[in-house]
Amino acid sequence: MTAIRVLVGTRKGAFILTSDEGRKKWSVSGPHFAGWEIYHVKGSPVDPDRIYASQTSSWFGQVIQRSDDGGKTWFQPGSPEGETNGGDGMPQGESNKFVYDTSEATGKPLSTHQWYDGTQHPWEFARVWHLEPSLDDPDVCYAGVEDAALFVTRNGGVTWEELAGLRGHESAPNWAPGAGGMCLHTIVLDPKNRERIFCAISASGTFRSEDGGKTWAPINQGLHSDYIPDPTAEVGHCVHRIAIHPSNPDTLFMQKHWDVMRSDDGGDSWREVSGNLPSDFGFPIAVHAHEPETIYVVPIESDSLHYPPEGKLRVYRSRSGGEDWEALTDGLPQEHCYVNVLRDAMAVDTADPCGVYFGTTGGQVYASRDSGDRWEPIVRDLPAVLSVEVQTIQ
């Protein structure tokens, strides 16, 4: 029997929604970590009961939480219950420590990046935006952080180390923050090539590693961004989200600040596929679980007006990998709707037919159990939704 578990991160806690394969009746648990911003919650593909959560606060810093029972109970892996002190007499709490690697071994000193006013600014850790558990090992998980860098744990979240080759790339002094900060918000692991990792940074662009994260190269050829001094620069593009279908990882889809893009050569080059969208600004992009050329976006009016065009909440679906888009409106508010859908707040399940889910800044989580044809809110009036992930559990 299949179950569906939806992991929702919000401005004031995490919520877990569960249903059977019919996806008609949902139970809600939460808030977990009440009052804290939960930027992302994601489960391991190889052990669905292993879930990692990023709990964060501008006041009180970063906390990593882990569950080994599908979200029923949580703990901080660096502060196990009953072990209040490390060997040196000092407290542990190591799972919350994200320190940029400035060791001689990596040769990557704490460097600077471009600030909003064009001056250079030192890297400062703020929070974990995105957690990406390994495709093979539940104890391995990647973390994308602000200020942009990639960290990894190899011990279930007890400790984290930076993969400093990314922040140490020669282009890094030219990276600049977007409106939400300079965040590494997307991590995509190639299921056919375990050494290949993609990541995306606002506002820098997309990067690819072919050696498991040791070295990186920007892959932004074909992107055009009118809002930067050189619209076709190697870095500086505000990429909002990238996505792949596991069966065809050489094809990447991208929602950029403006423009929906695709690449068919692993990111070496990109072309625009915005087609007939009412606006090509937006945040999330998702790929159908069983149709590699069926993709979803949620058009937003503009970078100044973070709400849907005409006050109509519409998911757009392309069954041709872009260019030709159809509006999906059945069950979604078609007047007076001024919510946003953030970059990590859309996901699909792998049931048949494919379920599609997204959360809004108005606190609704909408679901479609027929690939987007019809929608209904499976919970509403939560705090503003930051992230949505879906687990299909056999």
Next chain:
Amino acid sequence: MIRVVLPLHLQTLAGCDREVTVAVGGEVTQQSVLDALESAYPMLRGTVREHVTLARRPRVRFYAGGLDLTHEPPDAPLPRSVAEGSEPFMIVGAISGG
């Protein structure tokens, strides 16, 4: 015992009440109180002070006995009322917006 008052977010993180007590050996200072707090509640490490530098996080403030101690040196003695346990050492999230 030293009384320490925590903000709501740290209460939920530590799974404790608003006020906790910690034992401090030697002089009672911001530093020794926070060391004792983090030893008793390791999940609070990095939340009041930065992990590596142990510097106070920018949006955290300290009060005791009606005094703002936020900018006092970390190794300065805290008021006698805190050391004697008649007043709590208060850790407060700075108010900055809604």
